[in-house]
Amino acid sequence: MDAIVSWLTSLFPHMAAPIARLIVHLVYAAILSFVAPVVVVVAFTYMERKVIARIQDRVGPNRAGPLGLLQGFADAVKMLTKEDITPVGADRIVYNLAPGLAVVGTILVYAVLPVAPGVIGADLNIGILYVVAVGGFGMLAAVMAGWSSNNKYALLSAFRVVAQLIAYEIPMVIAIIMVVLAAGSMQMGQIIDAQNVPFLFTLPVAFFIFFVATIAEIGRSPFDLLEAESEIVAGFHVEYSGFKFALFFIGEYMHLFVGAGLGTTLFLGGWRGPGASEATILGVLLGFVYFLVKTVFLIFLMMWVRGTFPRIRIDHLLDFGWKFLVPVGLLALVAVALVLKLPFLSSSVLKWVGMLVANIVVVVVSLTAVSFAARRSRSVALRGVAGTER
Amino acid sequence: MLSDFTFVGILVLIAVLLPVVGLGLSWLIRPKKPNPVKQSTYECGIETIGDTWVQFRAQYYIYALVFVVFDIEAVFLLPWAVAYDQLPLYALTEAVIFVLILALALVYAWRKGALRWS
Amino acid sequence: MPVDQIVKTVVFVIFTVMTLGGGLGVVVSPRIFHSALFLVLSFAGVVGYYVLLDAGFLAAVQLLIYIGAIAILILFAIMLSRGLMAERQSQSNQQWWIAALVALLIFVVLAAVLWRVDWPVASQQALASPSNAISQEGSQLGRDLLGPYVIPFEVASVLLLVALIGAVILARETES
Numbered sequence: 001m002d003a004i005v006s007w008l009t010s011l012f013p014h015m016a017a018p019i020a021r022l023i024v025h026l027v028y029a030a031i032l033s034f035v036a037p038v039v040v041v042v043a044f045t046y047m048e049r050k051v052i053a054r055i056q057d058r059v060g061p062n063r064a065g066p067l068g069l070l071q072g073f074a075d076a077v078k079m080l081t082k083e084d085i086t087p088v089g090a091d092r093i094v095y096n097l098a099p100g101l102a103v104v105g106t107i108l109v110y111a112v113l114p115v116a117p118g119v120i121g122a123d124l125n126i127g128i129l130y131v132v133a134v135g136g137f138g139m140l141a142a143v144m145a146g147w148s149s150n151n152k153y154a155l156l157s158a159f160r161v162v163a164q165l166i167a168y169e170i171p172m173v174i175a176i177i178m179v180v181l182a183a184g185s186m187q188m189g190q191i192i193d194a195q196n197v198p199f200l201f202t203l204p205v206a207f208f209i210f211f212v213a214t215i216a217e218i219g220r221s222p223f224d225l226l227e228a229e230s231e232i233v234a235g236f237h238v239e240y241s242g243f244k245f246a247l248f249f250i251g252e253y254m255h256l257f258v259g260a261g262l263g264t265t266l267f268l269g270g271w272r273g274p275g276a277s278e279a280t281i282l283g284v285l286l287g288f289v290y291f292l293v294k295t296v297f298l299i300f301l302m303m304w305v306r307g308t309f310p311r312i313r314i315d316h317l318l319d320f321g322w323k324f325l326v327p328v329g330l331l332a333l334v335a336v337a338l339v340l341k342l343p344f345l346s347s348s349v350l351k352w353v354g355m356l357v358a359n360i361v362v363v364v365v366s367l368t369a370v371s372f373a374a375r376r377s378r379s380v381a382l383r384g385v386a387g388t389e390r
Numbered sequence: 391m392l393s394d395f396t397f398v399g400i401l402v403l404i405a406v407l408l409p410v411v412g413l414g415l416s417w418l419i420r421p422k423k424p425n426p427v428k429q430s431t432y433e434c435g436i437e438t439i440g441d442t443w444v445q446f447r448a449q450y451y452i453y454a455l456v457f458v459v460f461d462i463e464a465v466f467l468l469p470w471a472v473a474y475d476q477l478p479l480y481a482l483t484e485a486v487i488f489v490l491i492l493a494l495a496l497v498y499a500w501r502k503g504a505l506r507w508s
Numbered sequence: 509m510p511v512d513q514i515v516k517t518v519v520f521v522i523f524t525v526m527t528l529g530g531g532l533g534v535v536v537s538p539r540i541f542h543s544a545l546f547l548v549l550s551f552a553g554v555v556g557y558y559v560l561l562d563a564g565f566l567a568a569v570q571l572l573i574y575i576g577a578i579a580i581l582i583l584f585a586i587m588l589s590r591g592l593m594a595e596r597q598s599q600s601n602q603q604w605w606i607a608a609l610v611a612l613l614i615f616v617v618l619a620a621v622l623w624r625v626d627w628p629v630a631s632q633q634a635l636a637s638p639s640n641a642i643s644q645e646g647s648q649l650g651r652d653l654l655g656p657y658v659i660p661f662e663v664a665s666v667l668l669l670v671a672l673i674g675a676v677i678l679a680r681e682t683e684s
Contacts, residue, residue, distance in 0.1 A: 018511075025397050029404040037408065080416045083423065094545065100409035107405040111398050122397040126564045129468060133568040136576025140548065143583050147541060155587070159450050162580060166457035173464040180471040185647075243416035247409055315506075318453065322505050326460070326496065330489055333467075340474065341482045395559045395567075399519070448679060454584050455675040458577045459668045465569050466653070466664060473650025481654045484662065491665040495672040504676045 001118055003278070028121055032110045041253045042072030048303055055307035082242035089150035090239065098145035099240065099247035105137025106254040113261050114188045116271050116288035117278040127188040128176050131262060132169070135217070138255070139165050146236035157235040160314065165217060167321030172213035174329035178206040178336055179266050182355065192270040200267040202355040205332040205362050207267045209325050214259040215302055216321070218252065222309040223317060260298035261291070268294045324370070332362040452504045463492045520560060527553030540586055548579045565649060
């Protein structure tokens with residue numbers, strides 16, 4: 001960013017630095033608001049359909065354009081030309097505000113996503129906290145949409161959305177706190193700088209929690225109770241049609257990409273890789289490629305999960321969040337904090353090993369606890385069936 | 391210019407244009423033929439029965455309450471995590487006490503069945 | 509920098525309109541759900557104030573706690589109370605003037621306090637190079653929380669525990 005600003009000022013000597021900065025900001029904001037949604041939605045709906053189709057032994061889209069590559073554009077045209085329906089009894093103002101809030105709230109997260117060396121909208125010193133905070137808008141949009149649609153299913157879905165999001169936001173924040181603890185900063189740039197060894201290898205528990213929580217926050221299968229077709233029709237946006245529905249859809253895929261992008265930044269070292277640097281254009285491009293490869297890999301993992309696991313029941317979903325991820329996260333947090341203060345772990349290599357060991361211990365302890373609890377509840381259930389309670 | 395947040399402000403202004411422009415564009419080209427059946431509430435084709443705003447279970451509210459408590463806890467822990475490097479050893483014990491008290495809260499809610507979906 | 513000042517003033521006015529307008533909306537809106545949404549708008553205005561004051565951490569916390577958690581809690585409470593939802597009801601009754609009087613009184617008291625307190629003013633030097641202070645904000649906060657303010661820090665966790673226990677007890681009573 002700074003490099004582009006200085007390049008602009010050298011190109012136009014009369015231009016003042018703040019003006020150049022403003023122009024760069026405007027252009028980048030426009031890219032994030034208009035180019036990114038189109039690219040992300042077209043690319044990843046196509047990828048999703050192909051991947052899921054292959055998992056289910058189908059071919060996937062293959063009619064629109066070569067290999068079905070134009071399917072996304074066909075869908076976009078269709079969305080734009082569909083009639084817009086507002087159901088009777090809907091609260092018009094809230095009903096129309098909700099889709100916009102959903103998509104704008106998601107785009108706002110991109111402001112702190114470092115996509116390449118030096119390319120970040122605003123490297124805020126509270127970076128990762130900003131992400132969590134702005135995430136609240138999505139929840140608000142769901143509640144507004146569900147309430148204003150005047151539809152029982154939409155309202156029920158809105159409740160489910162909130163119950164699910166709040167159950168998985170806490171574990172996600174705990175995972176983030178672990179990263180902040182290891183990096184010593186909330187700033188995205190510094191978190192990437194701290195990953196000489198990606199946190200995936202030193203904080204695997206945090207990565208697991210973050211990954212699961214991200215899937216749940218986006219509301220993808222197996223955590224797609226908010227739009228469980230067989231139970232509540234389509235979710236809080238059941239009454240939306242045409243472009244307003246498209247806005248929710250865009251928001252969902254933008255959220256998918258930014259969720260995976262944050263996972264990349266926090267745990268896979270972001271844009272780091274051999275040859276990536278802020279100094280040259282080639283280095284920046286390389287960094288962007290590394291970022292994309294890692295992010296697409298994470299998205300592929302999410303699609304794989306979607307294609308493999310069945311939807312889980314709401315009580316299981318809430319239990320998994322509150323009674324498994326939260327305790328495990330707190331345990332891992334304390335363990336990592338302990339390791340970082342051990343006096344004999346003086347060098348950074350020893351600290352990495354120590355964190356890894358702490359994580360493994362936490363995994364073993366929590367799995368043992370779970371299997372113990374499962375065995376006990378099973379034996380209780382069996383005794384209940386046999387009617388031989390003592 | 392002003393601060394790091396300038397870009398966030400610019401992004402809000404530009405991002406709002408996406409729904410506005412998109413809706414405007416689709417308003418120009420989409421058909422507008424409303425009729426009462428089309429605009430009725432969609433509940434799988436079955437006639438809607440009763441009011442939409444029916445009573446929901448209070449369970450949801452308890453989850454939200456527990457969430458607020460843990461959210462605030464997280465906010466307290468973040469500055470601790472940032473400064474952890476520069477803090478002496480007692481920072482560990484203090485944070486552990488803090489986490490333990492909240493773990494106690496979780497255990498209490500758990501034991502009392504506030505986290506049970508019945 | 510006059511341009512800077514103008515932009516700051518305009519932004520300040522926008523946030524003030526959001527905060528005060530949202531507050532007014534809460535009071536006069538005939539539907540209680542709309543009142544809650546106006547409350548969110550008002551909270552969002554306060555977020556803007558914190559940003560203007562270069563208190564990024566507080567802004568994010570305001571957003572996270574007040575909009576992300578408390579507003580959602582309020583919306584939940586409203587959505588769960590049947591009867592409050594569908595009908596429109598007037599927000600005022602015969603006692604509105606008493607409420608207005610009390611509000612005015614509180615305003616006078618707060619304004620007086622604001623006016624009389626000798627607020628510490630940062631030195632020109634610190635204002636000139638704020639970036640230094642800002643980048644340290646999070647870590648400074650952490651050091652203060654666990655240094656001079658460690659007792660409030662721990663008491664906060666006890667307070668949260670008590671709040672949770674109270675909430676669970678209240679909720680269970682209403683259920684049975």
